[in-house]
Amino acid sequence: MQRRDFIKTLGAGSLALAGGRALADEAQYKWKMVTTWPMNFPGLGTTANMLAELIGEMSGGRIHVKVYGANELVPAFEIFDTVSRGGAEMGHGSAYYWKGKSEAAQFFSTVPFGLTAQEMNAWIYHGGGLALWNELYAQFGLVAAPAGNTGVQMGGWFNKEINSLEDLKGLKMRIPGLGGEVLQRLGGTPVNMPGGELFTSLQSGAIDATEWVGPYNDLAFGLFKAAKYYYYPGFHEPGTILEAMINKQALESLPKDLQSIVLNACKVANQDLLAEYTARNPAALETLLTRHKVDMRVYPNDVLQALRKISLEVVEELANKDKFTRKVYASYSRFYQEALRWSDISERAYLNARAGA
Ligand code: CA
Numbered sequence: 001m002q003r004r005d006f007i008k009t010l011g012a013g014s015l016a017l018a019g020g021r022a023l024a025d026e027a028q029y030k031w032k033m034v035t036t037w038p039m040n041f042p043g044l045g046t047t048a049n050m051l052a053e054l055i056g057e058m059s060g061g062r063i064h065v066k067v068y069g070a071n072e073l074v075p076a077f078e079i080f081d082t083v084s085r086g087g088a089e090m091g092h093g094s095a096y097y098w099k100g101k102s103e104a105a106q107f108f109s110t111v112p113f114g115l116t117a118q119e120m121n122a123w124i125y126h127g128g129g130l131a132l133w134n135e136l137y138a139q140f141g142l143v144a145a146p147a148g149n150t151g152v153q154m155g156g157w158f159n160k161e162i163n164s165l166e167d168l169k170g171l172k173m174r175i176p177g178l179g180g181e182v183l184q185r186l187g188g189t190p191v192n193m194p195g196g197e198l199f200t201s202l203q204s205g206a207i208d209a210t211e212w213v214g215p216y217n218d219l220a221f222g223l224f225k226a227a228k229y230y231y232y233p234g235f236h237e238p239g240t241i242l243e244a245m246i247n248k249q250a251l252e253s254l255p256k257d258l259q260s261i262v263l264n265a266c267k268v269a270n271q272d273l274l275a276e277y278t279a280r281n282p283a284a285l286e287t288l289l290t291r292h293k294v295d296m297r298v299y300p301n302d303v304l305q306a307l308r309k310i311s312l313e314v315v316e317e318l319a320n321k322d323k324f325t326r327k328v329y330a331s332y333s334r335f336y337q338e339a340l341r342w343s344d345i346s347e348r349a350y351l352n353a354r355a356g357a
Contacts, residue, residue: 029254031055031065034083036076036093038196039069042220043213043276044242047148048092051244051269058261063254065090076194080245084140089250092147094242095133096177097192101140103318104325106177107332108133108144110240112311114332117149117239117274118347119339124241127335132328141248145266148242148273151281153234154218155299156211157202157227162299165306174198174210179236181314182307195221202226211236215284216277224292231297235307242273 033052037044045067052065068088070076079091080098096109108129115123123129124146133144156175160167169187173180180190191207195217201207203226210227211234212218224230244266251259288294299307319329 027062029063029089029258031063031090031250032073032088033065033067033090033092034073034079034088035067035091036070036079036097036194039067039072041069041195041217043150043217043273043280044092044148044195045069047242047269047273047276050272051092051147051265054265054268055262058265059258063258063262067092070194070196076196080140080142083245083247084142086141086247086249089247091245092242093245094240095144096240099177102136102324103321104132104136104328106318107328108136108241108243109177110237111315111332112179112182112236112238113308114238114315115336115339116343116347117151119335119343120149120239120241121146121270122339123332123335128331129335132331136324136328137245138248143246143248143251143263145244145246145263145270146241147244147266147269149270149277150213150237150240150242151274151277152214152239153211153237154214155231155234155236156209157218157223158209158229158231159202159227160208161229161297162231162303164300165303168303172206172208174201174207175236177236178311178314178318179211182236182310185310185314186306199223199226214277214281215288216280219284219288224288224294228295229297230288230294231299233299235299235304235311241270244269 033048035045035048037048039045040049048067052067055063055065073088074082077097079088079093080101082088083091094109095105098105110120124133130144137144156173162168165186168183171183171188172191173183173188174191174193175183176192180192183190193201195212198210198212199221202210202223210223212221212223214234218224246262251262254262289296315329319326
């Protein structure tokens with residue numbers, strides 16, 4: 001065969017193949033993504049937008065995802081049920097908001113004094129975490145995919161100093177998930193509310209303190225205008241995963257290549273948000289400290305030690321809630337012990353050495 005003829009034949013064949021696929025998969029999918037974040041909120045909301053755009057681009061426009069901020073289609077804390085019953089094909093939130101469905105869900109967001117972002121990704125992708133997460137969500141007709149991570153968060157905004165454990169007594173603080181349980185055992189009153197309500201609640205005195213995320217997000221909400229002290233570290237959220245939840249039936253109705261595109265776009269979002277926070281938090285912190293003269297404090301060591309002790313108890317007790325939570329706890333804690341040993345001689349030893357400590 002002449003080279004030219006060969007190329008011609010190959011060209012025609014490729015076209016035929018491409019044509020065949022186009023015919024089979026020509027269907028266009030219009031999806032809705034409901035979120036627990038205010039529309040376009042830096043980092044959280046913008047990652048949901050990015051994820052939707054990415055799915056559109058990677059699929060060559062075969063899937064179009066329209067993003068809805070909290071309260072646009074449904075309130076923040078109703079997205080789980082909405083996606084579960086197919087009222088939207090996707091959602092973007094964080095699993096600890098759904099502890100009412102299963103206590104185990106909290107392990108797939110973050111655990112006080114638990115795994116860091118890097119370790120969390122290791123457990124989820126390579127330590128059995130994601131399989132357990134999907135075992136849980138399958139009961140609700142959902143598929144779970146990590147789609148963002150905040151890294152270590154800040155302790156939060158307080159209108160009074162925390163000098164001892166006494167100062168936590170009677171403290172009404174917005175703090176979700178297991179961190180809230182820890183506060184409760186130390187005499188505080190944890191409250192859960194969506195991010196969009198924090199500023200007014202803090203300013204009106206409806207709550208005494210709130211945690212949110214970190215400098216980048218806390219600056220955007222203007223929380224420094226409503227509280228005096230900014231405490232660290234965020235013991236309660238050392239590496240919170242943001243999730244994409246996908247209606248299982250909707251996902252499985254897609255051709256295989258589009259299913260892969262949706263799940264891998266989530267993986268991109270998961271990596272990208274951690275990078276974004278790591279890049280934006282330092283500059284936002286600088287703005288908070290120098291321009292807004294925020295009074296930043298570290299939790300006293302004895303307070304941290306008490307928080308740590310109670311946290312370990314709270315997490316261990318979770319294992320007794322039900323059979324499935326026990327299974328997740330077993331996987332998490334086994335991984336945790338191993339990760340701790342490795343992180344001690346890798347990340348921690350290096351960070352100490354780098355700091356000259
Ligand atoms: Ca938080």
